Amino acid sequence: MNQQAAQTDVLIVGGGMVGASLGLALAATSLRVTIIEPVLPGSGPQPSFDDRCTALANGSRRMLETLGAWPAIAPHAVSIQTIHVSDAGRFGSARIEAAALQMPALGHTAPNRAIGAALWQQLRSHPQVQLIAPARVIDARMDADSAQIRLLTGSGSDATEQTLVTRLVVAADGDRSLIRERAGLGVTELDYEQVAIVANVVAERRATSVAFERFGAAAGPIALLPRPDGHYTVVWCVARSIAETVAGQPEPDFLRDLQQAFGWRVGAFTRVGQRATYPLRLRRAMQLTGQRTVVVGNAAQSLHPVAGQGFNLGLRDVATLAELLAAASGNGADPGAEELLASYQSQRLQDRAGMMSFTDGLVRMFALSFPGAATLRSAGLLLFDALPAAKRGLSGVSWGFGARTPRLLRGMPAGSER
Numbered sequence: 001m002n003q004q005a006a007q008t009d010v011l012i013v014g015g016g017m018v019g020a021s022l023g024l025a026l027a028a029t030s031l032r033v034t035i036i037e038p039v040l041p042g043s044g045p046q047p048s049f050d051d052r053c054t055a056l057a058n059g060s061r062r063m064l065e066t067l068g069a070w071p072a073i074a075p076h077a078v079s080i081q082t083i084h085v086s087d088a089g090r091f092g093s094a095r096i097e098a099a100a101l102q103m104p105a106l107g108h109t110a111p112n113r114a115i116g117a118a119l120w121q122q123l124r125s126h127p128q129v130q131l132i133a134p135a136r137v138i139d140a141r142m143d144a145d146s147a148q149i150r151l152l153t154g155s156g157s158d159a160t161e162q163t164l165v166t167r168l169v170v171a172a173d174g175d176r177s178l179i180r181e182r183a184g185l186g187v188t189e190l191d192y193e194q195v196a197i198v199a200n201v202v203a204e205r206r207a208t209s210v211a212f213e214r215f216g217a218a219a220g221p222i223a224l225l226p227r228p229d230g231h232y233t234v235v236w237c238v239a240r241s242i243a244e245t246v247a248g249q250p251e252p253d254f255l256r257d258l259q260q261a262f263g264w265r266v267g268a269f270t271r272v273g274q275r276a277t278y279p280l281r282l283r284r285a286m287q288l289t290g291q292r293t294v295v296v297g298n299a300a301q302s303l304h305p306v307a308g309q310g311f312n313l314g315l316r317d318v319a320t321l322a323e324l325l326a327a328a329s330g331n332g333a334d335p336g337a338e339e340l341l342a343s344y345q346s347q348r349l350q351d352r353a354g355m356m357s358f359t360d361g362l363v364r365m366f367a368l369s370f371p372g373a374a375t376l377r378s379a380g381l382l383l384f385d386a387l388p389a390a391k392r393g394l395s396g397v398s399w400g401f402g403a404r405t406p407r408l409l410r411g412m413p414a415g416s417e418r
Ligand SMILES: Cc1cc2nc3c(=O)[nH]c(=O)nc-3n(C[C@H](O)[C@H](O)[C@H](O)COP(=O)(O)OP(=O)(O)OC[C@H]3O[C@@H](n4cnc5c(N)ncnc54)[C@H](O)[C@@H]3O)c2cc1C
Pocket: 013, 014, 015, 016, 017, 018, 019, 036, 037, 038, 039, 047, 048, 049, 052, 053, 054, 055, 056, 135, 136, 137, 138, 172, 173, 174, 175, 178, 196, 198, 235, 278, 296, 297, 298, 299, 305, 307, 308, 309, 310, 311, 312, 313, 314
C-alpha cells in the first residue's frame, strides 16, 4: 500500500445515476471536481445502472438534455402519453392523458443501463472532471477546513490506498452511504416490509406509450413501464414474507401469478426475463449537510418506487446544489462554506418533504384494508378521472414540490446568467 495526498474542490463519492449527473452539472464551472466509483458502467454488475427502467419526469428529461446526455438516451426511451391507474378487481380506474393536459408527453421511460452509459460517455468528454474508477471509499474524516477521504483503487495485492483532501465531499453513494455515516448524519427508517420484484416481461399486446399502475391490497402495487423494444419492465411490490417464493418461481408459475395480480389489460404475459429484488423502505437522512459534507440522491432519501420519483427527486438535489456551487465558483467562494450548506439544506426542505409524504401517502392509501376501503379507493379513482384539475396537479408533481424550479430543470446551465 502506498499513501498519497491530493487536492480537489468537490469530491463526489459514487458515480451512479445521481453522482454522475452532479459531475456533469459541475463540468462547466471552474471547480476541480473528482468522482469516485467502484464499478465502471459496462464493466460488470453496476448497482445503479442495472436492468431497471426509470420513469423520467419532464423536468428530468430537460435536465438530461441540458447536461448533454439526452441524445444518447433518446433512442432507448419511450415517450409516455397515457398513465392508466387502476385498483385490482374494482370498478374504478383513471387515465391521465398527455393530450388532454396539452402536454407533449407525461414523461419518458428509459433503461438505467442506457442512462448510465450516456452519463459516463458525457463525463469522459469533460477532462476537467477527474474520474477515479474502479475505486472505493473506505473511510472519511471531516473537519472545519476540509474532508479527508481514504480510498482503495484496484483489488487484492494490487490495491492502492490513497487519501484525497477536498473542500466539499458529496455523498452520492446510495442508501447505505458510508459518507453520511462518517459525517455523523443520522437516519430515520420506515420499513414497508415489501420487496420490489423487477423483470422484463413480454405481453401479447406490444408496449406502446401507455404506462400502467395497478394497485391491489393482496398483490401489492404493480407498475408496467413500456420499453422501446415493445416489451415491458414490471415493478411488482409484494410482501417480504412471500417475495423470495414469488420471484424464484419457474417462468410459467410467475407469469400465472403476475397475470392474476395485474389482469388482462395488455393481454397474456408470455415471457419473463431475469428477476431482481429490492427491499423497500423509506430511509431519510435527518439532516442534508454536515461539516464539509452534503448528501444527495438515495444517500439523502430512498423512497418507495410506487410513484417512480426517487431519481427525479435526486436530480433536483443535484440541480439545486450545482446552482449554489456554480455561483460560489463564480465568486471565488468556498464550496464547503457553512452558509452554502445551510442554503442547500433550506432550499431542499419543501420539495423533499412534499415528495416523501406524497409517495408514502400513496403506499398507505392503496394498502388500506378496512371494510369499504377498496370502494373508497375506487370512488377516489373515478372522481380523479372526472377531475382534470386533479390530474393536472398530479402531472405537475413531476416538477417537484419546491417553490422554485432549479435552472437545470428549466433548460439552463447551472451557472449561466439568467
Ligand atoms: C425497483 C425500483 C424502481 C425505481 N424506479 C424509479 C423510477 O421509475 N423513477 C425514479 O425517479 N426513480 C426510481 N427509482 C429510484 C432510483 O432508482 C434511485 O433514486 C436512484 O437509483 C438513486 O441513485 P443514486 O445515484 O443516488 O444511488 P445508487 O443508484 O444507489 O448509486 C450509488 C452509487 O454509489 C456507489 N458507491 C457505493 N458505495 C461506495 C463507496 N464506498 N465508494 C464509492 N462509491 C460507492 C455505487 O457503486 C453506486 O454507483 C426506483 C428504485 C427502485 C428500487
